Amino acid sequence: MRRSTIFSGCCFSVLLLLGLTLLAPPAADSSSGDVAVVVNSTVPVGEISFTELRRVFLGERQFWSSSLRISLLLHAPAARERDVLLKTVYEMSEAQLRQHWIGKVFRAEAPSAPQMFFSDEEIVQALAAIPGSIAAVDATRIPRGLRVLRVDGRLPGEPGYRLH
């Protein structure tokens, strides 16, 4: 009786451990959870302040230079990168963000709302192809060749980085 109880307990513990292992998030490196601000290679900027980044994502700043318009690319709702932007940059709910862009276009303050993408592959491909484009991408999934902007002098994974 006692032996079977111990055996059941061991089985339960193993199953619990297995379950927790499966449910636990994957092991993280130093930049895990951070979202990088990635730009097309034509963007003549290597660093940006957080407040300026907010102006860019709000559509208040629309040009990198007179000859290069900012093309804002966003993940579709429910993507983690979008959630990070909503929480840290926009300080808005999803509904407020939609209203912000509908109002922005309606007020003739922006020619269009940001382009929306449903996968990392799509957004990375667009970042590489569209001059002046900018997007928030998971810091662990940045392919070679795309430029990551320093935000307030910090890269993803560095202490004090704000987009996570």
Next chain:
Amino acid sequence: MKHSRWLVCLWLLWPAVICAQSANSSDSAEMIRALLNRVEQLEKRVAELEGRPGQSAVAPPAAAQPPTEAAPPATPEPSQVVAAPQTHMGHGVTEMLAPSTHIAGFSDIDFGATDKPGSHSGFNEGQFVLHLNSALSSKVSFFGELSLTARSDAGTGTPPATGFNVEVERSIIQFQQNDYFKVSFGRYHTPINYWNETFHHGQWLQTSISRPEIVQFGGSFLPIHFVGALVEGAVPAGGMNVNYNFGLGNGRSSVISKSGDWGDINNNRAWLASVFSRPSSLYGLQFGASVYRDMITPTSAAFAGMAFHEWIQSAHVVWNKENPELIAEFANVTHQQAGGSLTSNSQAWYVQTGYRLPWLERLWKPYYRFEYIHIPGSDKLFKAVPSLAGSTVGVRYDISSFAALKFEWRNLRRPGEPWVNGAFAQTSFTF
């Protein structure tokens, strides 16, 4: 013994194998015939296309594909990504072939009941508004706003039947050099008032059902529309993010609630200057001030031979986050008779507050507004504009991300009239 068993099995199964093979070969032959027919048809089709004058059988260039449609590798390297043109904001294909026009709309359905003598309760269709925008190139854009408004006198006949009044509310072509300098021409909502410039005819965008009285459509206190040219831009100014507008246009027409759409009524252009700031350090705050100058020459018999200089000074402070929301505006209108001594000052202001409740999925937003208009008896031009003091209290419930229900109670008083109470409901939406 074992071998003999295997031989018996093989002998029994052999016919089945042969049958299966013959069936497969007949299926394959049919398939090959079908494919050959298909190839033959395609060859004929290609020959037809090649023989057609002015047509090319060459596939459309890769440029016709939007960036997201190009087949990407699983983990694309920048060098491997198919080079695609920029289609965002009017680049690439859009620029080469034709402008792509985006259409959106706003509308609302209302119910109202007041205790004002002679008024009727009931439903009414709000404005049906279409908004069009089109990027003509990376730096040139067109914006249009068209409204259809239900009116008791918009139809034909005597007395006029009810119907819908169509109006081009805004029609703007804008050239954008950069963030600092944009120039545009067209018909605008006069950018000297925050509400007028922010919510336009999109009832869904504004928290409340009604607009403040000073910017009511069809009202006269502030010129709602402006036809002319506008230069605008924004400069960082050390984090103050200063935006400016300078405008030159026709100003008010002989009916002062209308703009000079068909032309000015005199040779004096109206001009305006507006500055506002959105400081980076106080995200959500906006404050600004404007001036507007015009010459008005009314054509009614009461003002025969008279002209008035109009000066408008206005200011606003807005906290545009929803926890809380605050909008406060003030405007002073000075009318000075040209060549005479008649001078008057009329003031109007309102304060609106709202708060998005943190419970129930943040769908409810109660709000309150107090507004006040003072028109002195000496202001002959505003003789038909009544003074006003009143409160509006209501609640907004967002049914979805693009539709809202609003319930509002108003308590207003005009000079010489009793208090008027009213209950209103509205569903407003964008589509």
